[in-house]
Amino acid sequence: MANVAPPPPYSSSSSSAYPPRPLKSALRSRQQKPPEVLERERVLLARLPAADPREKPIRNFLATRFYKFILLTIHLLFSIYLKLRWAYHNILNRGLSILYYHHRTPQLIRKDVKELEERGKLPEHVSVVLEYERGGLDTLIDEVSEISCWCASAGIRTLSVYEQTGILKSYISTSHRSISQRLHSYFGKSRPRLRVHAPPLSSLHDPGQEGREVGLEVILISEEDGRESLVDLTKTLCDMAQRGKISSEDVSVELIDAEVTENTISEPDLLILFSPSVVLRGYPPWQIRLTEIFHVQDNSGVGYQVFLRALHRFAKTEMRFGRVEYRNKSRMDTGGLLRLRDFRTCRYPAGVMHISSEVAPALFVFRCVGVGKGPSLRLFRWAERHSQKITHSGSMGTV
Amino acid sequence: MPSPTLHGSSRTRKWILSSPPVEWATMQLQELLINALRQGPVPQHVAFVMDGNRRFARSNHIETVEGHNMGFEALAKILEVCYKSGVKVVTIYAFSIENFKRPLHEVNALMEIAKIKLLQLCQHGELMDRYGANLRILGHRSLLRQDVLEAIEQATEMTKHNDRAILNVCFPYTSRDEMTTAIRDIVSSSTIPHTSPPSPSPSDSSSSTSTSTSSGKTATPGLMDIESITENTITQHMFTSGCPPLDLLVRTSGVERLSDFMMWQCHQDTDIVFSDYLWPQFDIWKFMPILINWGVKRRKLEKERGDVEVRGVGMGMGVSRDGVY
Numbered sequence: 001m002a003n004v005a006p007p008p009p010y011s012s013s014s015s016s017a018y019p020p021r022p023l024k025s026a027l028r029s030r031q032q033k034p035p036e037v038l039e040r041e042r043v044l045l046a047r048l049p050a051a052d053p054r055e056k057p058i059r060n061f062l063a064t065r066f067y068k069f070i071l072l073t074i075h076l077l078f079s080i081y082l083k084l085r086w087a088y089h090n091i092l093n094r095g096l097s098i099l100y101y102h103h104r105t106p107q108l109i110r111k112d113v114k115e116l117e118e119r120g121k122l123p124e125h126v127s128v129v130l131e132y133e134r135g136g137l138d139t140l141i142d143e144v145s146e147i148s149c150w151c152a153s154a155g156i157r158t159l160s161v162y163e164q165t166g167i168l169k170s171y172i173s174t175s176h177r178s179i180s181q182r183l184h185s186y187f188g189k190s191r192p193r194l195r196v197h198a199p200p201l202s203s204l205h206d207p208g209q210e211g212r213e214v215g216l217e218v219i220l221i222s223e224e225d226g227r228e229s230l231v232d233l234t235k236t237l238c239d240m241a242q243r244g245k246i247s248s249e250d251v252s253v254e255l256i257d258a259e260v261t262e263n264t265i266s267e268p269d270l271l272i273l274f275s276p277s278v279v280l281r282g283y284p285p286w287q288i289r290l291t292e293i294f295h296v297q298d299n300s301g302v303g304y305q306v307f308l309r310a311l312h313r314f315a316k317t318e319m320r321f322g323r324v325e326y327r328n329k330s331r332m333d334t335g336g337l338l339r340l341r342d343f344r345t346c347r348y349p350a351g352v353m354h355i356s357s358e359v360a361p362a363l364f365v366f367r368c369v370g371v372g373k374g375p376s377l378r379l380f381r382w383a384e385r386h387s388q389k390i391t392h393s394g395s396m397g398t399v
Numbered sequence: 400m401p402s403p404t405l406h407g408s409s410r411t412r413k414w415i416l417s418s419p420p421v422e423w424a425t426m427q428l429q430e431l432l433i434n435a436l437r438q439g440p441v442p443q444h445v446a447f448v449m450d451g452n453r454r455f456a457r458s459n460h461i462e463t464v465e466g467h468n469m470g471f472e473a474l475a476k477i478l479e480v481c482y483k484s485g486v487k488v489v490t491i492y493a494f495s496i497e498n499f500k501r502p503l504h505e506v507n508a509l510m511e512i513a514k515i516k517l518l519q520l521c522q523h524g525e526l527m528d529r530y531g532a533n534l535r536i537l538g539h540r541s542l543l544r545q546d547v548l549e550a551i552e553q554a555t556e557m558t559k560h561n562d563r564a565i566l567n568v569c570f571p572y573t574s575r576d577e578m579t580t581a582i583r584d585i586v587s588s589s590t591i592p593h594t595s596p597p598s599p600s601p602s603d604s605s606s607s608t609s610t611s612t613s614s615g616k617t618a619t620p621g622l623m624d625i626e627s628i629t630e631n632t633i634t635q636h637m638f639t640s641g642c643p644p645l646d647l648l649v650r651t652s653g654v655e656r657l658s659d660f661m662m663w664q665c666h667q668d669t670d671i672v673f674s675d676y677l678w679p680q681f682d683i684w685k686f687m688p689i690l691i692n693w694g695v696k697r698r699k700l701e702k703e704r705g706d707v708e709v710r711g712v713g714m715g716m717g718v719s720r721d722g723v724y
Contacts, residue, residue, distance in 0.1 A: 038523070042560060063434075070435035075698065078691050226666065227630045234582050234633065238589040238625050248587030253579045277696075278671035285662040289575060293655045293671070313655075 089298035096305040104186050106153035112308055113154045121315030123269035125158040126151060127291070129283060130274065130302070132165050140168065141175055143302045144218070145182035150307050152183060152192050152216045159218050160265045164281050166222030169198040179218060192216050199225055199264045225264040226284040233259055260286045267291060272310045274302050429480075429683055436484045436690060440697040442646030445481060446490040446661050449474060451652030451677030464508045469679040471516050475526055480683050482530035482564050484690065488642045490567035492660045496539060496576060510543075513570070514550040521557040531563030537638035538572035539580075565642060572638075574662040581636035589623040637663060645669045647693055649686075651678045670696070 102109050116122050130143055144161050151159045161168065168175060176196040183191040192215025199221060233256065240246045261267075267287045273295040280288070294310040415421060449470055456466025474491065481489050493513065499506060521527045521534055536551050543551075551570070634640065645664040650657075653675040657665070665671060672689050674681065 064438065067431075067435045068438045070431060071438045071694075074432070074435060074691060075439070075695050078688075078695055082692075082695070227633070227663075230578065230582070231628060231630055231633060234585055235625050235628050237582065237586045238623070238628065241586045241590045242622050242625070246586075248583050248590070251579060251583040251586055253575050256579055256582065257575070278673070279668060280666040280671070282667050285666040286575065286578065288657055288662055288666065289659045290656055293657070293673075 086298045089296070093296065093299055093303065093305065096309075097303050100305045100308055102150065102153075102304050104149075106149075106186055109150060109153035110155070113311055116311055116315040117155060119315060122155060122311070123292075123314050124156065125160070125266060125268045125270075126156050126310075127160040127162060127265070127268035127271045127283075128274070128302075129162045129271070129281065132163055132167055134301070137167060137171065141171065141178050144168065144175055144220075145179045146304075147302065147307065148179045148194075148216060148218055149182050149186045150304060153186065154311065157215075157217060158268075159216065160221055160268060161218065162221050162281075162283050164223050166224060168220045169222060172196055172198055172220065175218075175220065183216075194218070196220070199229075219265050221265060221284065223282040226282050226286075229260065229264055229284070230256075230286065233263075256286070260284075270294060270310060270314045272307060274299065274306060276300050432687060433480065433484045436687075436694065439694045440701070441485040441690070442693055443486065443643040444488040444490065444645045444647075445486050446492070446645055446648045446665070447474075447477070448492045448648070448650040448658065448660055449678040450650060450654055450658075452679060454652060455677040455679045463505055464512070466679065467509060467512055471512065473679050473681055475520070476682055477686055478526060478532075478566065479530075480686060482532060486564070488565040488567065488639075490537075490569065490639065490642075490645070490661065492569050492572065492658075494538075494570050494572070495659060496542065496571050496573045497659070499542065499571070510547050514547055517554040517568070518550055518557075521554045523557075527558050527561065527566065531561040532558065532566045533561040533564070534558045535565060535567050536570050537567050537577070538570045539576055540570070542571045567639060567642070569638075569660070573659040574657070575659055577638050578633075578663055580638075581633050584636050585628060585632060589625065589628075592622055634663070639664060647672065647689070649674060649689060651676055651681050 100112065102112075113122065128147055130140060132140055134140075140163065147161070148159055176194070179196065180191075180194055183194060193213065194216050195214045196218045197220070199219065237246065237251060241248060264284055265287060267289060268291050271283070271288065271291045271293045273293065275295060276298050278293060278295050292314050294313050296306050296309060299306055416425070452466040452470035453463050455469065456463045459466075478489060494509060498509070517534070519525060526532070527534060534555050534557075536555065540548065540551070639645075639661075644667075645661060646669060648657075648661060648665045648669050648671045650672070651674045653673065655673045657671075670693055672692075674685060674689070676685050
């Protein structure tokens with residue numbers, strides 16, 4: 001790249017101007033220099049390494065071969081590692097899916113998420129990414145129905161299903177029928193009211209139930225709800241601006257957010273990927289701002305255990321093997337607080353403690369969130385003295 | 400997850416690792432690995448969310464500011480690895496607009512660090528100079544203090560002649576703000592009548608790109624044709640216009656969120672990696688597996704799609720993009 005420009009006239013004279021010192025070290029000294037000197041240096045330095053490779057072609061060739069060989073070896077070893085990891089994870093996932101199976105019983109699913117619900121850490125809006133190529137339309141609709149039922153059982157109100165090609169959108173009524181049937185097989189007669197829709201189109205309710213409260217809302221979205229919808233919005237705004245209805249200063253984050261939310265979906269709380277790694281495949285960009293993105297490494301395919309793990313991850317709780325065991329409630333008294341203070345408190349100065357989980361049946365866990373946030377130690381002591389309840393509005397509940 | 404506190408055993412390990420022969424050997428190994436990586440596919444554009452400085456400081460009982468400082472050191476090392484192994488553009492999330500809500504003293508300290516380190520980074524003979532990297536500050540600059548702005552001006556001035564690589568520092572940045580700015584720019588340019596062919600507007604140093612929408616087939620006489628607006632128009636109005644597409648996004652500290660970063664750029668084919676390490680702990684040995692994994696994946700993809708086609712397209716794009724900057 002350096003040889004494109006013709007050599008500046010002073011370049012040869014400059015190298016002879018400093019004969020006693022080695023050229024490179026003279027150039028790299030850190031003293032402040034006038035801009036012309038800097039410019040000259042830059043031209044020279046850009047040239048110096050470029051001249052080197054031509055001197056030793058054989059050596060360079062051999063080095064390249066050698067590095068290529070090393071890279072191949074690394075890739076080979078890494079592939080073996082990946083295979084092993086894949087095997088390990090698959091066995092683990094199989095095990096988990098046997099351990100946690102829903103048996104199409106909403107009560108079981110409820111039980112699995114009970115702890116999260118009590119803690120108030122259940123997402124309101126869950127989004128999933130499904131793939132059409134994996135198994136065709138029937139599989140896709142089947143997966144949508146299953147996930148809808150899990151959401152309904154867990155008490156999640158809104159589910160948005162992203163599928164890149166948008167084929168689901170042309171099968172809304174089929175999807176609606178399929179989900180209804182599946183809900184029926186889960187819940188029997190007392191199934192929740194269902195509403196299925198795809199953003200630009202009108203929604204499909206359960207027949208004869210318009211206006212009643214919706215138990216589960218399923219939104220089908222595709223790639224065109226992402227960038228394309230933002231492009232459309234830009235066009236609309238440009239049109240309005242050209243007709244003098246708005247000025248460019250009116251375009252704000254809030255305005256775009258309102259428009260995007262109305263035309264597509266709102267920001268989901270949790271995004272579950274069933275793919276082995278995190279690639280978003282064109283998922284609407286505006287909406288994934290603070291969305292928790294969950295995936296299981298090396299997993300491919302929809303599974304209840306993935307869904308459940310996502311919910312637990314969202315609530316920052318560990319999934320325990322076997323069904324959730326509850327701690328004895330009697331530990332919730334002052335003794336519990338004292339025990340807890342031994343646990344980690346003493347490390348931090350007063351005022352930085354924060355209860356991150358003090359739901360009745362669970363263990364206490366402390367989290368430090370910086371000075372000035374959360375209940376202080378003083379508050380704890382007070383609670384201790386009075387065996388009182390701590391209610392904190394921030395992220396937590398009562399003691 | 401690794402515990403960041405120093406135990407007896409890890410202290411001995413540290414001592415052994417810092418002994419001269421071992422240090423020399425690890426350096427050689429690093430060089431070897433980097434040189435090997437250069438031979439395969441390397442992501443052209445990598446983005447980092449440097450998360451975990453505060454948590455690292457807290458768990459090691461040091462000042463928050465010190466944590467940020469260590470984070471900067473980690474950044475310098477990672478940048479070196481990136482540029483050495485052939486990454487063209489590195490984008491880092493230094494400061495979010497939301498971060499202004501943090502305690503004032505911390506914001507001020509962060510600004511001081513940014514001021515000092517930016518200049519340091521760009522000095523003659525320092526990192527940016529060595530790898531020919533051009534510094535760009537992306538974001539909503541009007542929110543910054545005057546002295547910080549001056550430092551930024553000075554730093555970008557120092558590296559503006561570099562053209563081999565780019566370092567994008569997202570300074571007060573959020574992705575939604577970026578998208579909004581892009582849309583606002585398009586809207587305002589659509590109302591400006593241009594009867595003559597789009598003249599190269601004087602590209603001031605402000606971050607809002609002034610890419611003239613060249614495809615201006617005017618429908619309403621004198622105004623931009625609305626139908627000519629495409630995804631590409633918006634992409635060109637992003638702060639990252641002219642950079643190759645984002646290949647890899649790394650977020651540290653185990654948080655699995657984008658937190659308003661590069662949403663427009665990363666939501667298609669970008670590999671997003673969440674690492675459990677805190678940013679000050681994130682070094683070459685934690686980054687290397689991510690790079691290798693990316694390489695293995697890319698190689699597999701190329702094989703699947705037919706080697707020739709993908710390579711041709713990839714290279715062609717790279718060259719044409721190179722021409723832009």
